[in-house]
Amino acid sequence: MAAELEIVSREALFDLALRLGDTSLVLGHRLSEWAGHGPLLEEDIALSNLGLDLIGQARSFLSYAGEVEGKGRDEDKLAFFRNAPEYKNLLMVELPKGDFAFTMVRQLLFSAFHLPLFRRMINSTDTTIAAIAAKAEKEMSYHLRHSSQWVVRMGDGTEESHARCQKAVDDLWPYTGEVFEVDNNARELIEAGIWVDPEYLRDEWNGTLDAVLNEATLKKPESGWMQSGGISGTHSEHLGHLLAEMQSVQRAYPGLKW
Amino acid sequence: MYTQALNDPSSKIATVEEGEEKLNDYFMERISADEKIEPNDWMPASYRKTLIRQISQHAHSEVIGMLPEGNWITRAPTLRRKATLLAKVQDEGGHGLYLYAAAETLGISREEMQQQLLDGKARYSSIFNYPTLTWADIGSIGWLVDGAAIMNQIPLCRCSFGPYARAMVRVCKEESFHQRQGYEILLALCKGSAEQKAMAQESLDRWWWPSIMMFGPHDANSTHSDQSMAWKIKRISNDDLRQKFIDATVPQAHHLGLEIPDPDLKFNEKTGHWDFGKIDWDEFKRVLAGNGPCNRERMEARTKAHNDGDWVRKAALAHAAKQAARKSTRKAA
Numbered sequence: 001m002a003a004e005l006e007i008v009s010r011e012a013l014f015d016l017a018l019r020l021g022d023t024s025l026v027l028g029h030r031l032s033e034w035a036g037h038g039p040l041l042e043e044d045i046a047l048s049n050l051g052l053d054l055i056g057q058a059r060s061f062l063s064y065a066g067e068v069e070g071k072g073r074d075e076d077k078l079a080f081f082r083n084a085p086e087y088k089n090l091l092m093v094e095l096p097k098g099d100f101a102f103t104m105v106r107q108l109l110f111s112a113f114h115l116p117l118f119r120r121m122i123n124s125t126d127t128t129i130a131a132i133a134a135k136a137e138k139e140m141s142y143h144l145r146h147s148s149q150w151v152v153r154m155g156d157g158t159e160e161s162h163a164r165c166q167k168a169v170d171d172l173w174p175y176t177g178e179v180f181e182v183d184n185n186a187r188e189l190i191e192a193g194i195w196v197d198p199e200y201l202r203d204e205w206n207g208t209l210d211a212v213l214n215e216a217t218l219k220k221p222e223s224g225w226m227q228s229g230g231i232s233g234t235h236s237e238h239l240g241h242l243l244a245e246m247q248s249v250q251r252a253y254p255g256l257k258w
Numbered sequence: 259m260y261t262q263a264l265n266d267p268s269s270k271i272a273t274v275e276e277g278e279e280k281l282n283d284y285f286m287e288r289i290s291a292d293e294k295i296e297p298n299d300w301m302p303a304s305y306r307k308t309l310i311r312q313i314s315q316h317a318h319s320e321v322i323g324m325l326p327e328g329n330w331i332t333r334a335p336t337l338r339r340k341a342t343l344l345a346k347v348q349d350e351g352g353h354g355l356y357l358y359a360a361a362e363t364l365g366i367s368r369e370e371m372q373q374q375l376l377d378g379k380a381r382y383s384s385i386f387n388y389p390t391l392t393w394a395d396i397g398s399i400g401w402l403v404d405g406a407a408i409m410n411q412i413p414l415c416r417c418s419f420g421p422y423a424r425a426m427v428r429v430c431k432e433e434s435f436h437q438r439q440g441y442e443i444l445l446a447l448c449k450g451s452a453e454q455k456a457m458a459q460e461s462l463d464r465w466w467w468p469s470i471m472m473f474g475p476h477d478a479n480s481t482h483s484d485q486s487m488a489w490k491i492k493r494i495s496n497d498d499l500r501q502k503f504i505d506a507t508v509p510q511a512h513h514l515g516l517e518i519p520d521p522d523l524k525f526n527e528k529t530g531h532w533d534f535g536k537i538d539w540d541e542f543k544r545v546l547a548g549n550g551p552c553n554r555e556r557m558e559a560r561t562k563a564h565n566d567g568d569w570v571r572k573a574a575l576a577h578a579a580k581q582a583a584r585k586s587t588r589k590a591a
């Protein structure tokens with residue numbers, strides 16, 4: 001891995017690893033909130049599976065971020081001792097879990113983008129990123145299948161489930177613009193072949209969503225104003241609460257081994 | 259059904275016409291020969307009823323048990339611990355599923371069993387009516403509660419009812435992982451700072467007695483035990499299991515450097531067992547009757563999940579019905 005550091009800045013690579021790691025961690029955390037509270041026992045288990053995949057990805061990306069940074073921070077230092085403005089996750093994943101429709105629509109929007117993203121990142125010139133992406137790609141294809149099936153069931157199911165699902169699509173839509181944002185750090189990595197230009201993923205993303213939403217008899221909103229800020233550290237009101245909870249034990253007893 | 263394949267049609271099977279008494283004699287003959295009873299074999303109505311009660315209660319315990327541990331998933335102190343805990347809670351959900359499936363072979367639906375739980379007609383293990391107040395409680399539950407569950411469940415792997423016995427074989431493997439993980443959490447705390455060790459001790463102080471109550475009343479006061487032993491549903495008595503658990507657990511506590519909160523605990527050289535103090539059966543009865551620290555909250559959480567999920571289950575059914583209708587119109591066309 002160290003070879004790439006000669007052609008791209010350490011800061012840019014650190015930033016990317018955090019962006020991916022934080023996004024997976026926060027979404028994994030939201031999914032884990034369903035354990036014991038799902039609509040069906042099978043879904044308690046399935047949502048835990050999705051959460052476990054994401055927490056696993058987060059650990060890999062954050063460990064790598066720590067390695068790239070080179071200041072001795074490991075996955076836990078990075079997860080438990082950064083404040084909200086230092087988190088780089090997408091805003092979409094920090095929103096509260098909502099109802100089952102919100103959770104599944106978010107998972108659909110997320111995995112419809114992250115599946116092709118990771119598929120392309122398998123060819124990243126950074127071998128660590130490529131290896132993490134290869135594992136994550138398989139996981140994302142399951143996430144996409146599972147969430148698509150549920151969105152179709154709920155969209156097509158009853159009047160209530162249709163309405164809840166459409167509301168979730170409408171509420172989440174403004175958060176979908178952020179996945180396509182490219183800042184200077186990302187541009188540098190794209191040029192070095194480490195990261196993927198999200199514009200190349202837009203058609204596949206649209207195609208996947210059109211197919212699922214169509215089968216679910218749901219309307220895809222007009223692309224209007226989009227929320228922004230997660231990847232630069234300006235988050236929603238929700239992330240602070242999530243971190244306060246997640247970090248509580250480590251912050252109450254700093255410097256100990258668990 | 260996977261269980262039917264295991265019924266040997268060539269074996270001597272009493273027919274229904276032979277009359278209830280003869281059937282029962284033959285059933286007891288099979289029990290004494292340690293044969294497994296399978297779902298479509300003849301069985302006394304009371305055997306069926308006992309099993310439904312026991313297996314569904316066991317399933318409910320797995321599911322309610324997700325709540326106290328789930329309480330710490332979002333606060334686990336490291337990412338590794340978070341993943342391990344989430345996976346454990348997920349396993350417990352899986353145990354619930356196998357057990358509901360085993361009970362369903364006796365002719366009751368999962369929905370019916372769940373309704374019995376929500377209506378307060380079916381019980382779950384009282385241990386889950388105690389709260390998880392600190393991270394150390396996640397260690398204590400794994401070590402003591404999963405540990406006690408293993409003691410209880412290992413003999414159930416030889417239970418006379420085939421589907422239950424087979425479910426237990428699978429469950430026991432996972433429970434022993436849970437027990438080790440729990441112990442490892444406490445080991446980390448006991449090797450840590452004074453505060454961490456105190457956290458572990460305080461947790462053991464709260465969980466010890468409820469854990470040893472998990473084995474149920476003393477044999478002399480156990481209402482269902484004799485019949486269950488005769489049917490080989492139960493293989494070892496409550497008191498024997500409890501003693502086995504205490505004998506196994508005391509040295510583990512000492513290895514952690516923790517003190518078991520029982521001043522009467524003493525190794526008996528003559529018997530080779532650890533003698534222990536008087537169990538507070540009033541507390542046991544009180545919590546069983548609904549007055550433990552978390553009984554109401556646990557049932558409220560379960561009821562809320564069930565009610566909030568109602569529209570989701572209806573949507574899945576409606577979609578499946580529409581799919582089937584669309585298929586048949588396509589066929590007709």
Ligand SMILES: [Fe+2]
Nearest residue numbers: 320349350353
């Ligand atoms: Fe279990």
Ligand SMILES: [Fe+2]
Nearest residue numbers: 350404433436
């Ligand atoms: Fe367990």
